[in-house]
Amino acid sequence: MSLLTLTDVSLRMPALARRPLLDAVDLTVDRGEVVGLVGESGSGKSLTARAILGLLPPGAEVGGTIEVDGLDVLSAGRDDLRRLRSSQVSMVFQDPRAAINPLRRIGDYLTESVRLARGGDGRAATARALELLEAVGLPDPVRHLRQFPHELSGGMLQRVMIAGALMGDPSLLLCDEPTTALDVTTQAEIVSILARLQAEQGLGMLFITHDLDLAGAICDRVYVMYAGRVVETARATELFADPRHPYTAGLLASTPGVDRNHDRLVPVCGSPLSLLENPPGCAFAPRCDFAVDGLCANEPPALVQEGDRAVRCLRSAEISPGRSARAHTVRSAR
Amino acid sequence: MSSISAEPLLQVTDLHKCYRSHGTEVAAVSGVSFRLDAGQSIGIVGESGSGKSTTARMLVGLETPDSGVISVQGRELTGRPRGRAERLRRARAIQIVFQDPYLSLDPRLPVGAAIEGVLRLHTDLAGPDRRRRVLQLLEQVGLGEQQAACVPRRLSGGQRQRVAIARALAVEPRVLVLDEAVSALDVSVQAQVLNLLTDIRQETGIGLVFISHDLAVVRYVCDETLVMYRGRVVEHDSTRRLLDDPTHPYTRLLLSAVPRPGWDPAAIARLRREVAGLGPAS
Numbered sequence: 001m002s003l004l005t006l007t008d009v010s011l012r013m014p015a016l017a018r019r020p021l022l023d024a025v026d027l028t029v030d031r032g033e034v035v036g037l038v039g040e041s042g043s044g045k046s047l048t049a050r051a052i053l054g055l056l057p058p059g060a061e062v063g064g065t066i067e068v069d070g071l072d073v074l075s076a077g078r079d080d081l082r083r084l085r086s087s088q089v090s091m092v093f094q095d096p097r098a099a100i101n102p103l104r105r106i107g108d109y110l111t112e113s114v115r116l117a118r119g120g121d122g123r124a125a126t127a128r129a130l131e132l133l134e135a136v137g138l139p140d141p142v143r144h145l146r147q148f149p150h151e152l153s154g155g156m157l158q159r160v161m162i163a164g165a166l167m168g169d170p171s172l173l174l175c176d177e178p179t180t181a182l183d184v185t186t187q188a189e190i191v192s193i194l195a196r197l198q199a200e201q202g203l204g205m206l207f208i209t210h211d212l213d214l215a216g217a218i219c220d221r222v223y224v225m226y227a228g229r230v231v232e233t234a235r236a237t238e239l240f241a242d243p244r245h246p247y248t249a250g251l252l253a254s255t256p257g258v259d260r261n262h263d264r265l266v267p268v269c270g271s272p273l274s275l276l277e278n279p280p281g282c283a284f285a286p287r288c289d290f291a292v293d294g295l296c297a298n299e300p301p302a303l304v305q306e307g308d309r310a311v312r313c314l315r316s317a318e319i320s321p322g323r324s325a326r327a328h329t330v331r332s333a334r
Numbered sequence: 335m336s337s338i339s340a341e342p343l344l345q346v347t348d349l350h351k352c353y354r355s356h357g358t359e360v361a362a363v364s365g366v367s368f369r370l371d372a373g374q375s376i377g378i379v380g381e382s383g384s385g386k387s388t389t390a391r392m393l394v395g396l397e398t399p400d401s402g403v404i405s406v407q408g409r410e411l412t413g414r415p416r417g418r419a420e421r422l423r424r425a426r427a428i429q430i431v432f433q434d435p436y437l438s439l440d441p442r443l444p445v446g447a448a449i450e451g452v453l454r455l456h457t458d459l460a461g462p463d464r465r466r467r468v469l470q471l472l473e474q475v476g477l478g479e480q481q482a483a484c485v486p487r488r489l490s491g492g493q494r495q496r497v498a499i500a501r502a503l504a505v506e507p508r509v510l511v512l513d514e515a516v517s518a519l520d521v522s523v524q525a526q527v528l529n530l531l532t533d534i535r536q537e538t539g540i541g542l543v544f545i546s547h548d549l550a551v552v553r554y555v556c557d558e559t560l561v562m563y564r565g566r567v568v569e570h571d572s573t574r575r576l577l578d579d580p581t582h583p584y585t586r587l588l589l590s591a592v593p594r595p596g597w598d599p600a601a602i603a604r605l606r607r608e609v610a611g612l613g614p615a616s
Contacts, residue, residue, distance in 0.1 A: 192599030254525035267525035
């Protein structure tokens with residue numbers, strides 16, 4: 001059984017949006033596995049992560065099941081949820097300055113949840129905090145415990161948040177754009193720390209990012225989301241070498257590469273679906289070069305499994321968007 | 335295309351800027367020089383604290399350099415502007431687009447009116463002509479009458495950034511500075527804006543100073559690139575040569591830090607500490 005299993009998860013907020021914010025999301029993460037969740041803003045990536053923690057916006061109507069290590073999150077009571085959040089699943093957010101209380105010392109931030117959840121032993125919690133600050137490569141753990149967040153740089157504070165996420169010895173780590181706000185070389189440092197800790201502790205990791213190259217570099221498997229639906233999933237190498245969904249192919253064709261020349265990028269035309277639109281068919285159809293009138297806009301496509309990959313497109317069998325998108329992109333290898 | 339001997343569109347010579355905080359002096363920019371010809375595009379890359387944004391702000395007069403000269407088509411822009419005419423002249427020389435269009439557009443003003451305000455200030459166009467020009471400018475960035483009537487909040491992030499570009503272009507500047515102007519956009523929309531910038535450059539001969547941390551985007555947009563590290567230009571070359579065959583260790587570090595298959599973040603972290611051995615790290 002997988003560590004994390006989402007089955008047919010849907011989330012609606014009628015007051016805010018006409019379309020479902022999440023629709024029929026199926027997703028699994030195994031122990032020791034790094035799974036990427038990619039897509040553009042508004043695709044439902046962060047909402048998926050929050051739902052896994054049972055953190056749902058007020059007024060949300062949820063369907064389907066989310067299981068973490070056998071616990072059904074969506075029907076769990078308060079005590080179960082507290083245990084889930086303190087010792088099974090942790091989250092690393094994008095902006096440590098927004099996620100860490102600026103008025104509390106680093107030591108308090110790190111030990112608070114463990115002291116609350118496990119009743120008291122302050123000394124053991126502090127020892128663990130020191131150990132983790134060292135593990136994330138901070139130079140002076142003892143001093144950092146006494147420091148306030150403003151005394152640390154963004155990259156250092158992000159390491160503090162990672163240390164904090166590991167305090168409860170979780171089995172699943174949710175990382176929501178953990179390096180987006182950082183410089184590229186700091187990003188590499190943080191990712192190397194996450195990858196090392198993930199491998200050492202055999203953690204399952206769900207890595208949310210809008211950066212396809214980053215997902216390709218660190219993930220075993222990747223899910224691509226668009227407008228609240230998973231449109232494609234595959235092993236990372238296969239997904240990027242041979243995308244089957246026109247949206248995945250479009251994203252790849254719009255991303256410039258650092259080691260190749262493009263005469264012209266091929267953007268995905270139009271803009272992402274707004275919250276007020278709820279087309280009956282494929283949400284990507286209005287922007288899709290392969291959409292067929294009377295087919296794609298009428299009927300919502302199902303996620304079709306082929307081997308260990310799956311794609312949600314009525315035309316994926318007859319087209320090969322990856323190949324044609326690459327043909328569109330005129331690349332000169334000078 | 336002007337030859338080397340012709341007068342450059344933008345000439346920046348030996349810019350310096352220090353900030354004083356808590357009694358210590360920090361050299362934000364020291365000795366930055368470059369030239370830009372009409373229709374050319376130059377990239378400035380580096381990480382936070384490298385001085386790239388300070389350079390951008392000096393180009394448009396938001397900061398005053400301690401020393402050094404900025405001139406556009408031979409006319410100097412350095413020093414505090416004196417009087418309205420001088421300020422307007424400078425605005426027509428160089429315009430800037432920032433990363434976050436939320437912060438640079440008035441939230442209460444329909445975007446068409448925002449652009450019209452710029453035209454009223456900088457041109458003699460009468461009412462109807464002015465409004466025609468607003469629509470023309472919006473059309474140039476792929477927007478229409480419908481969007482002109484919207485306040486920024488009603489537009490998507492990509493649309494807002496196009497408005498910011500249209501507004502900058504309204505004064506028909508010689509040089510456009512883009513300070514991380516596409517960094518906050520989703521990739522599909524980012525590609526639209528990048529292509530738009532390429533087209534505008536070809537059509538109008540405007541010069542672009544493109545400030546970014548994203549080397550892939552810089553490769554796509556810029557003819558030449560400067561790499562800045564702690565206020566200094568450590569490498570300056572044609573973009574292709576610089577990215578295909580970097581010579582400075584910091585350029586190599588930046589390049590190796592870009593995620594791709596076979597990427598080894600641990601090796602980059604080590605390389606980073608070696609380069610940072612020259613001074614304090616993060």
